[in-house]
Amino acid sequence: MSQRNSGYERKHNELYETPEWVTGLLIPHLPSGIRRVWEPACGSGNMVKVLEDYFPVLATDISEGADFLKVELPVDANAIITNPPFSLATEFIVHALELMKPVNGFVAMLQSVDFDSAKCRRHLFRNCPEFMTKIVLTKRIVWFEREDGKKAAPSSNHAWYIWGQGGPPAMIVYEP
Numbered sequence: 001m002s003q004r005n006s007g008y009e010r011k012h013n014e015l016y017e018t019p020e021w022v023t024g025l026l027i028p029h030l031p032s033g034i035r036r037v038w039e040p041a042c043g044s045g046n047m048v049k050v051l052e053d054y055f056p057v058l059a060t061d062i063s064e065g066a067d068f069l070k071v072e073l074p075v076d077a078n079a080i081i082t083n084p085p086f087s088l089a090t091e092f093i094v095h096a097l098e099l100m101k102p103v104n105g106f107v108a109m110l111q112s113v114d115f116d117s118a119k120c121r122r123h124l125f126r127n128c129p130e131f132m133t134k135i136v137l138t139k140r141i142v143w144f145e146r147e148d149g150k151k152a153a154p155s156s157n158h159a160w161y162i163w164g165q166g167g168p169p170a171m172i173v174y175e176p
């Protein structure tokens with residue numbers, strides 16, 4: 001999500017829905033062995049629509065009373081994939097990694113392209129043995145239509161970040 005003031009009010013619960021093509025780009029880069037995916041901040045299900053063509057999917061959201069950050073072990077999935085609310089992204093990733101550890105599972109999160117640059121997030125990237133892959137989207141995401149029907153000009157770039165237990169050293173892929 002853009003951190004720049006775009007002139008638009010932020011949406012309730014940061015409900016910015018991920019266009020289907022963005023989730024589609026992730027699919028070929030997911031590790032093998034995924035048995036069931038959990039989309040824990042699913043909103044109206046844009047990502048779920050794509051994921052369920054490939055995997056059984058559990059979909060939950062705080063708007064239906066399921067606060068992901070309060071979920072405890074065990075969980076019936078071995079991959080957690082979402083575009084989390086921007087303001088809780090670090091908490092979502094830390095919690096997802098904790099939940100996936102006992103099942104040797106995977107985590108994939110959509111975030112801004114410079115999310116891994118911050119020194120305060122070294123524990124999620126440079127100093128995180130589970131960090132596997134960064135997929136840089138070279139096309140910008142249009143998050144919503146303007147009321148006048150024109151496309152809102154996207155102002156930032158995004159990437160998928162993937163973690164797995166004992167995964168290979170981190171690599172960067174450029175898509176599309």
Ligand SMILES: C[S@@+](CC[C@H](N)C(=O)[O-])C[C@H]1O[C@@H](n2cnc3c(N)ncnc32)[C@H](O)[C@@H]1O
Binds near residue numbers: 013015043044060
């Ligand atoms: C950026 S939207 C993404 C929606 C969906 N994942 C997608 O990509 O289309 C963030 C979503 O996180 C949900 N959310 C916010 N805080 C949450 C929490 N603590 N636990 C679960 N869901 C949460 C919001 O209701 C919203 O649906």
